Amino acid sequence: MPPETAPLRFPRSSPYWPVVSHPLLRRVLPGLAVSALGDGMALVAVTWLALQLAPAGQRGTWTAIAVAAYLLPSAAGSMIFGRLLAGLNGAQLASWDARLRAVALAAIPAAHRAGILSIGLYVALLAADSLLRSWGTAGRFTLIAELLPRRHHLPANAVLGILGNAATIIGPPLAGVLISFAGPVWVIAIDAATFAVLALTYRLAIPTLKTRTDPTEPTASRTAGFxxxxxxxxxxxxxxxxxxxxxxxxxxxxxxxxxxxxxxxxxxxxxxxxxxxxxxxxxxxxxxxxxxxxxxxxxxxxxxxxxxxxxxxxxxxxxxxxxxxxxxxxxxxxxxxxxxxxxxxxxxxxxxxxxxxxxxxxxxxxxxxxxxxxxxxxxxxxxxxxxxxxxxxxxxxxxxxxxxxxxxxxxxxxxxxxxxxxxxxxxxxxxxx
Missing domain, CATH: 1.20.1250.20 (MFS general substrate transporter like domains)
Structure with missing residues (x-):
């Protein structure tokens, strides 16, 4: 059988091989894995720190508010930043999200060290962390569409899902161990560091993709996506x-x-x-x-x-x-x-x-x-x-x-x-x- 028609052997026969072997994506995947693990640990740390900061008798209420602040402001951010982020490519969108999350999360242990971390400031910083989350997700999947042919989109999407699923299994028990030794605020500091690594990864691994410009396209409105x-x-x-x-x-x-x-x-x-x-x-x-x-x-x-x-x-x-x-x-x-x-x-x-x-x-x-x-x-x-x-x-x-x-x-x-x-x-x- 000629070499070009010989059946491929594992792992080259796997649908994931074109994704993990792609010259640009394979540089980004380690950063995505690290940040996914950080987010897995944050599932426990965010609520645990809210419980510690909340006044006695109001812990349930403030914990719910903290969880909401950690997730929901991304809905507003998708509209607020529509015009500002219009035209950016997938890597740029994902990078801006990673930078904001690294800064907002790092401000939590910084405020703790300065002795000024209150439950109100904590919720505000969690809300800031969430503002570009929808754009970051959009950027990751846009990057896949920009770099890979259509037949590889589903396996590439699945790789991101696998990283997230693995992180939700490994991250929470790891966070529990770290919280028992150092406290939840330092688990959030680790999460901030993982997003700093991810932002740096986008900057160094994909330096060649340019901002999309279309001279015939009108300025995007805040509701252009809708x-x-x-x-x-x-x-x-x-x-x-x-x-x-x-x-x-x-x-x-x-x-x-x-x-x-x-x-x-x-x-x-x-x-x-x-x-x-x-x-x-x-x-x-x-x-x-x-x-x-x-x-x-x-x-x-x-x-x-x-x-x-x-x-x-x-x-x-x-x-x-x-x-x-x-x-x-x-x-x-x-x-x-x-x-x-x-x-x-x-x-x-x-x-x-x-x-x-x-x-x-x-x-x-x-x-x-x-x-x-x-x-x-x-x-x-x-x-x-x-x-x-x-x-x-x-x-x-x-x-x-x-x-x-x-x-x-x-x-x-x-x-x-x-x-x-x-x-x-x-x-x-x-x-x-």
Whole structure:
């Protein structure tokens, strides 16, 4: 067999090989892995420091405010900085986010050392840290679309998801150990250092990409990203699907602890087992995502929504822990590809000029979905009970996917692939085979 037709061996046969071997991306991935680990540790440190700084009797309220400040201002930032950041390429957007996060987070231990760190200042710095988060996410996925041909977008998106999933498994226990020795403020200092490393990585690893300029394009408005989505029915449908999917998952954070403590009469260890099972399933699902690159994206994305709802049904049907626990792990496995497939749909449905603004607008909306769903979970759980709440959410998720599947069969619902680097001759030949 001639060498050029010989089958590739692992790891070159892996769909991830073109991503990790790319001359520019392979320089960025270590920085992304380090910052993902920092964020994994911050999941524990942010709330723990809020508990320490909050006045007695107000700890629950201030902890909730701190978590909200750490996540939600990105929705406002996607609009506030729309004009300022218009025209920047993916690496520049991601770099600006990393710089702001490094500075804002580093100010927390600095204020602590100066003896001026109050709960109010802490919340303000967390809010500043979050302002460019939607743009940073948009920048990372835009960079993938700029550097790789379309057929490699899904595996590349999956690599980012794998890093995040691994960080949520490793980061929290590592943070717990570090907090016991040094305190949460210094874990946040480490998180700041990881983003400084990431910002430096973007600056040194990708120095050649230039700012996108289009003399025919008018100055972008603050709502340009929303206008791009509104004009594209495929992107608008995807945004609605994602918002609904995440919204219906939000009540889980309220109903699941109640289910374990009141319905199952179990301990926090059992609740931890459910979280661990979901995380392990998500990690496996993330590793498998790259192998879905030949699957049709829209049916796959909608199938994930339906499959996730089906996997969640045992929790609401009162099945024993021995069955509901693996079902919840299966739910994590099914859920894991969704961020990657939905991002790939954005990458294929928008040009690289439109993509950062569209993704920032998408992030501004979807970041609100889980918190709103969690707030909805309170009255739902109080009125229906934990088990019925989970059952209703699972059934509604299935219904959402079925409705989306029906709508995508209507003429004109699927937009053509337009964004991303074009496939080369070898990619086009492989696609046609």
């Amino acid at each position: 206008e791009i989505i509104r004009r594209n029915r495929s992107l608008l449908g995807l945004l609605v699907l994602t918002f609904g999917f995440f919204l219906l998952f939000g009540p889980f954070y309220v109903a699941m602890p109640v289910l374990v403590t009141e319905d199952l009469r179990a301990s926090a260890t059992t609740l931890g087992l459910y979280y661990t099972a979901f995380g392990a399933g998500s990690l496996l699902g993330g590793l498998a995502t790259g192998y879905l690159h030949r699957w049709p994206l829209w049916p796959t994305t909608i199938g994930i929504v339906v499959g996730f709802g089906v996997a969640m049904l045992p929790l609401g049907l009162g099945t024993p822990v021995g069955l509901s626990l693996p079902a919840f792990a299966l739910a994590g496995l099914i859920w894991a590809p969704y961020p990657s497939t939905s991002m790939a749909l954005f990458q294929r449905s928008a040009t690289t000029t439109e993509l950062p603004r569209a993704l920032a607008a998408n992030g501004a909306v979807t970041v609100l979905a889980v918190p709103l769903g969690t707030l909805l979970g309170g009255p739902l759980t109080a009125g229906l009970g934990a088990r019925r709440t989970l059952l209703v959410c699972a059934a509604a998720t299935i219904a959402l996917g079925v409705v989306a599947a029906g709508l995508t069969r209507l003429p004109g619902r699927t937009a053509p692939d337009r964004g991303g680097a074009p496939d080369g001759p070898r990619e086009r030949a492989a696609a046609g085979s």
